[in-house]
Amino acid sequence: MVTSDVDDRSKFYPPSGRxxxxxxxxxxxxxxxxxxxxxxxxxxxxxxxxxxxxxxGAGRRLVEQLLVDARAIGYEVVRLESLKFLSAAHxxxxxxxxxxxTPYAENSMKEYQPVETMDTYRSSAVFMELRF
Numbered sequence: 001m002v003t004s005d006v007d008d009r010s011k012f013y014p015p016s017g018r019x020x021x022x023x024x025x026x027x028x029x030x031x032x033x034x035x036x037x038x039x040x041x042x043x044x045x046x047x048x049x050x051x052x053x054x055x056x057g058a059g060r061r062l063v064e065q066l067l068v069d070a071r072a073i074g075y076e077v078v079r080l081e082s083l084k085f086l087s088a089a090h091x092x093x094x095x096x097x098x099x100x101x102t103p104y105a106e107n108s109m110k111e112y113q114p115v116e117t118m119d120t121y122r123s124s125a126v127f128m129e130l131r132f
Contacts (some may be wrong), residue, residue, distance in 0.1 A: 030063040098128040
């Protein structure tokens with residue numbers, strides 16, 4: 001997915017999106033992206049920090065920057081989806097203002113999940129949003 005994400009300039013790049021790679025101690029340790037869903041709604045995607053450096057604040061800095069960018073672009077709502085077992089990530093998202101919501105139709109996984117497995121996927125994920 002990373003190669004297709006980097007190559008697809010309409011997906012995460014300005015003016016409507018963002019694509020950040022986090023570097024720490026001369027190594028790439030994380031990534032986070034912002035994607036337009038509608039003119040007023042964006043989605044955080046591909047948020048990931050390598051396990052050996054979790055806890056240094058990279059994830060917080062990354063999500064905070066994505067939210068600053070979302071506001072500057074003019075989005076009114078930012079959504080995300082995350083697998084249920086990633087409870088530390090959910091705690092981070094909640095600490096910056098995200099709340100859990102019911103699954104939203106335009107979620108990013110609809111491109112990758114066959115229709116017949118979407119309900120199973122949705123039951124394994126947490127859906128969240130932050131309204132400005």
